Amino acid sequence: xxxxxxxxxxxxxxxxxxxxxxxxxxxxxxxxxxxxxxxxxxxxxxxxxxxxxxxxxxxxxxxxxxxxxxxxxxxxxxxxxxxxxxxxxxxxxxxxxxxxxxxxxxxxxxxxxxxxxxxxxxxxxxxxxxxxxxxxxxxxxxxxxxxxxxxxxxxxxxxxxxxxxxxxxxxxxxxxxxxxxxxxxxxxxxxxxxxxxxxxxxxxxxxxxxxxxxxxxxxxxxxxxxxxxxxxxxxxxxxxxxxxxxxxxxxxxxxxxxxxxxxxxxxxxxxxxxxxxxxxxxxxxxxxxxxxxxxxxxxxxxxxxxxxxxxxxxxxxxxxxxxxxxxxxxxxxxxxxxxxxxxxxxxxxxxxxxxxxxxxxxxxxxxxxxxxxxxxxxxxxxxxxxxxxxxxxxxxxxxxxxxxxxxxxxx
Amino acid sequence: xxxxxxxxxxxxxxxxxxxxxxxxxxxxxxxxxxxxxxxxxxxxxxxxxxxxxxxxxxxxxxxxxxxxxxxxxxxxxxxxxxxxxxxxxxxxxxxxxxxxxxxxxxxxxxxxxxxxxxxxxxxxxxxxxxxxxxxxxxxxxxxxxx
Numbered sequence: 001x002x003x004x005x006x007x008x009x010x011x012x013x014x015x016x017x018x019x020x021x022x023x024x025x026x027x028x029x030x031x032x033x034x035x036x037x038x039x040x041x042x043x044x045x046x047x048x049x050x051x052x053x054x055x056x057x058x059x060x061x062x063x064x065x066x067x068x069x070x071x072x073x074x075x076x077x078x079x080x081x082x083x084x085x086x087x088x089x090x091x092x093x094x095x096x097x098x099x100x101x102x103x104x105x106x107x108x109x110x111x112x113x114x115x116x117x118x119x120x121x122x123x124x125x126x127x128x129x130x131x132x133x134x135x136x137x138x139x140x141x142x143x144x145x146x147x148x149x150x151x152x153x154x155x156x157x158x159x160x161x162x163x164x165x166x167x168x169x170x171x172x173x174x175x176x177x178x179x180x181x182x183x184x185x186x187x188x189x190x191x192x193x194x195x196x197x198x199x200x201x202x203x204x205x206x207x208x209x210x211x212x213x214x215x216x217x218x219x220x221x222x223x224x225x226x227x228x229x230x231x232x233x234x235x236x237x238x239x240x241x242x243x244x245x246x247x248x249x250x251x252x253x254x255x256x257x258x259x260x261x262x263x264x265x266x267x268x269x270x271x272x273x274x275x276x277x278x279x280x281x282x283x284x285x286x287x288x289x290x291x292x293x294x295x296x297x298x299x300x301x302x303x304x305x306x307x308x309x310x311x312x313x314x315x316x317x318x319x320x321x322x323x324x325x326x327x328x329x330x331x332x333x334x335x336x337x338x339x340x341x342x343x344x345x346x347x348x349x350x351x352x353x354x355x356x357x358x359x360x361x362x363x364x365x366x367x368x369x370x371x372x373x374x375x376x377x378x379x380x381x382x383x384x385x386x387x388x389x390x391x392x393x394x395x396x397x398x399x400x401x402x403x404x405x406x407x408x409x410x411x
Numbered sequence: 412x413x414x415x416x417x418x419x420x421x422x423x424x425x426x427x428x429x430x431x432x433x434x435x436x437x438x439x440x441x442x443x444x445x446x447x448x449x450x451x452x453x454x455x456x457x458x459x460x461x462x463x464x465x466x467x468x469x470x471x472x473x474x475x476x477x478x479x480x481x482x483x484x485x486x487x488x489x490x491x492x493x494x495x496x497x498x499x500x501x502x503x504x505x506x507x508x509x510x511x512x513x514x515x516x517x518x519x520x521x522x523x524x525x526x527x528x529x530x531x532x533x534x535x536x537x538x539x540x541x542x543x544x545x546x547x548x549x550x551x552x553x554x555x556x557x
Contacts, residue, residue: 044482044501053501289505290480290509293479294479327507365507367507368507368508388460395458396460396461403465404556406512407416407556409556410553411473
């Protein structure tokens, strides 16, 4: 009997289900969900800490979503192995699930580097799931001192959400700036200043050498006393299942532009994958929600016998802390940079070979998507009034023909 | 599906559409009371370039990137109309980052708002179209432009 199996129950899985159903209304779908929740809005977990989101409104799809789409969800279960020859998935409870087509959407896991004395810390948390956030929220008390290890997006969003719940927060990172994988020094210092203004303290270029119960001994010789420890050093794509059965993996599961892995009838989507970054042409893990959604849908359509391609994935980040927003997309490919930089705003446009390859906006972020579209569509800059576009993102900079195309009919 | 289209040759750049939009979505009965002395947060805006101007509001794309990118599932498609559930929006601006038309902007509280074709307010049909003095904005069914 035909059956689709999806490993994982996040955003990529939800779009995979919808992709399958846009082609094939009948074949049963089985979803293997490690977490005991229907698909939820994972990036909202930091907002949940400070009650800007609550679990009742964090559902990513309406009630009845799985039933209406003919899905069986196996909650609290994980896959132990994939057998590509037999086309089966073996679950942790020994059950074997046959598949016609499989989608691996297993996401990523927190990377917790080993550290001396970590076992002696009682109140330690990771911050990737709703259950992680709920546990942290229960433990947080007004008199608590919190130490967050890692000044990446997960660590800093955790700091923002946790700030009103605790006495103080210290964030440490081995890198000498915050968000070191996304921002350069200039942008990072603005974000850091914003967080500092709201009472978050930083120990940058420093790392914990050992823990002793409620004290962290830093490499610099400083000591940090804490009640709550959040480990947010980074995440790693969950590639093990595909790697173990012979599929190609690097930092993520390698997928082509149809979301197919190197193994027949096995697809992958979301944070566990490594695909092509269209802004640089290079292979990388792009663990962002829009990518998970677009990849998931593409995988689902192809699993069901359709023909979908997703070939313009680019990095896109909307980062905001305490009301200061930074929007960025694409990459600095080492070409020319146009910059505006004053006290309140920063704008950088990265251009190379007649294309916009990336940008960074802090402060004034209005209509940033017009810039993003130039990167995704690889629009030749000599086909429009780029001098005008540099000043402000506006569609009036496009040629008359392009405006007609964009505004003259349904899109 | 009927959508809002603009004719840039006929747009006078009078910005009346912005006022009519803000008024229609204010829930007030009187335009002066609704708008006078207050900052305007319309869901349509006039784009002004070198000798051209035209109004831009949500295109209600058939394959909307904003909906797929929304981290809170606040942006949704209902019968082809893209709506925002403001109780879910956390104001992250991901939709601003991805909309190719620059058609989304937050309201005075940092929560996203967008053109919903006036189907949710008392107007019932786009107020920008009804109030345009030169028929530069129309509400009609069209296929894709060439």
